[in-house]
Structures are given as C-alpha cells and as structure tokens.
Amino acid sequence: MPDLKVHAPFEPTGDQPTAIDGLVRGLGEGLRHQVLLGATGTGKTYTAAKLIEAVNRPTLVMAHNKTLAAQLYQEFREFFPDNAVEYFVSYYDYFQPEAYLPRSDTYIEKDSSRNDEIDRLRHNATRALFERRDVVIVASVSCIYGLGAPVDYGATVISLKVGGRYRRDGILRHLVDLQYQRNDAALARSRFRVRGDVLEVQPPHGEYIVRVDFFGDEVERIVEVDALTGEVQAERRDVNFYPATHYVTPRDKL
Known part of the structure; x- marks a missing residue:
C-alpha cells in the first residue's frame, strides 16, 4: 500500500512547521490530547x-x-489524491422521532428519509479500513455510535479468488445472509443475479458490478464491469464481498 502523501503546490510556512513538529512529537510521546490553535x-x-x-x-x-465534514472531505481528497479519503456521516436526510403532544392529543409517527449516496460512502469507508492502511476517514460526530464488533463484520466477508473452488449455492446463500437481494432482472447496490455460470454482484460501496465466471465449482475469472455500459473496467485476481448492512452478526452468535 502507498504511504499517505500530501500533494500541494506549496510547503509549510510561518508557524506551520513548528506546529507540525510539535504535534508529531506529542503523538510520539503518547499524548492523548493536543490542540492546534x-x-x-x-x-x-x-x-x-x-x-x-x-x-x-x-x-x-x-x-x-455534516457541513464541516463535507468541506474537510473535499479538502483532504485534494491533499491526498493517491490515498483513500472516505466520508462517514449519518445517512438520514431527514429524521422525525415519534412524539406525543398531550395538549392536542396528537401522536406524531416516526418518519425518516435516507440518502442512498451517503450510505454508499459509509460502506466504502468501512471497506477501506479493512483493505488498506493509507486511509483518512472524515466523519461527523454520528460515528461515535457503535456499528457492532469489527471482528464480527470482518468474519462474514465472502472472499473469492481466481482458481479457487467454492460451492456456488453456498455463496448465494451467504450473500442472502449478508442482506443482499437476488434480482435477476435489474442490478442495483446490494443486489446480485445469476445467469448460467455467471454471478454478478453490485456491492454496497460500489458504482460498478463484479462479475464472477464459474466452471463448475471453480472460479475462472473475476472482472469489474461498468454498471451502465457493461464494459469491462478491470481484471481482478480476487474480490471481497462485504455485508450489505453494517449491522450483521455471525450465525454462531445468534
């Protein structure tokens, strides 16, 4: 994996070099709290x-x-174009908790609206943490709420390699266990379909489709395909399918 590397047309000036050196030294000394003024x-x-x-x-x-998080996300993406800069905020565009107004004897039902693109970015953030070290996650305070144990999330991942042998029916059942939906007509995020010996999956974090060609129980080929044009974008030697929801529990813990 590449190192985290800043790309900018300027170098630290003024008090910045002193501040950077002091913060780095503090981290090396194990200081839990530092303030950049x-x-x-x-x-x-x-x-x-x-x-x-x-x-x-x-x-x-x-x-x-979210406003400041979005601003920081864009700025860090410009500073780290070769690294994984990800965005993790609440996926609710709107949330109305249930309420009761005794004066008018009115019950207000809970209502919410989810942003599908933000949900995709959240999944991309957690995937990056499992697969890379050069990661910067920009998040709002909503990230302090637990998503469950990372070890449980990682234990449910489906890993396939070219040349590997797998029971295809078992993979399909595993995808359903991870909250993927089978739809042989139209693919979308967190859906999969089967056509003959070909399994196609659109992961929850991706705007692309992963196509897995089987010969019996052996994986012959894995490619990334453009979700709109069907054009092959990249050949893969392996692929990981992460859960379609962050709230998963292995069967042995149910």
Whole structure:
C-alpha cells in the first residue's frame, strides 16, 4: 500500500512547521490530547494533512456537523489524491422521532428519509479500513455510535479468488445472509443475479458490478464491469464481498 502523501503546490510556512513538529512529537510521546490553535484561513487543514503524512497511520477526522465534514472531505481528497479519503456521516436526510403532544392529543409517527449516496460512502469507508492502511476517514460526530464488533463484520466477508473452488449455492446463500437481494432482472447496490455460470454482484460501496465466471465449482475469472455500459473496467485476481448492512452478526452468535 502507498504511504499517505500530501500533494500541494506549496510547503509549510510561518508557524506551520513548528506546529507540525510539535504535534508529531506529542503523538510520539503518547499524548492523548493536543490542540492546534489558529484563526480562520491560517491553514489548519493543511497543517493537519502534513501531520497525517508525517505519522502515516489510518486517521479519523471528526467534525461537529455534516457541513464541516463535507468541506474537510473535499479538502483532504485534494491533499491526498493517491490515498483513500472516505466520508462517514449519518445517512438520514431527514429524521422525525415519534412524539406525543398531550395538549392536542396528537401522536406524531416516526418518519425518516435516507440518502442512498451517503450510505454508499459509509460502506466504502468501512471497506477501506479493512483493505488498506493509507486511509483518512472524515466523519461527523454520528460515528461515535457503535456499528457492532469489527471482528464480527470482518468474519462474514465472502472472499473469492481466481482458481479457487467454492460451492456456488453456498455463496448465494451467504450473500442472502449478508442482506443482499437476488434480482435477476435489474442490478442495483446490494443486489446480485445469476445467469448460467455467471454471478454478478453490485456491492454496497460500489458504482460498478463484479462479475464472477464459474466452471463448475471453480472460479475462472473475476472482472469489474461498468454498471451502465457493461464494459469491462478491470481484471481482478480476487474480490471481497462485504455485508450489505453494517449491522450483521455471525450465525454462531445468534
């Protein structure tokens, strides 16, 4: 995996080099809390990016609301174009909790609206954490709510390799267990279909389709296919299918 590397047409100036060195030293000493002070427009995001580059570890950047998180996400993507910069915020566009108004004897039913694109980005973020080390996750405070044990999530992943032998019917049942829906007519996120010896899956994090060609129980070929045109985009030696929902539990714990 590549190291976390900042790409910018400028270098740290003014107080930035001192701030970066101090923060890196504090992390090396195991300090749990450090504060970077600076007025608006003084390059705090760039300073944070250079800190991430220096320590070269998977990093979680938390913002207090979605607006700031989106801004930071765009800025970090520009600073780290060769690395995995991901976005993890609440997928609700609108949420109305249930309520009762005793004065008017009115019951208000719970209502919500989910953003499918944000849900896709959330899945892409968790997938990146399992597969890479050069990861920066930009999140709102909603990320403090638990999604379950990472070991349970990882234990349910379906891993296929070219040349490997697998019971295809078992894979299909496993996909259903991971909350994928079978639809042989039309694919969408978290759906799969089977046509002869070909299994096609659109993962919850992807805007592409993974096509797996079988010969009996042996995987002959794995490719990424454009979901709109059907054009082959890349050959794969292996693939991991992650759960269609973050809330999964292995069968042995049910």
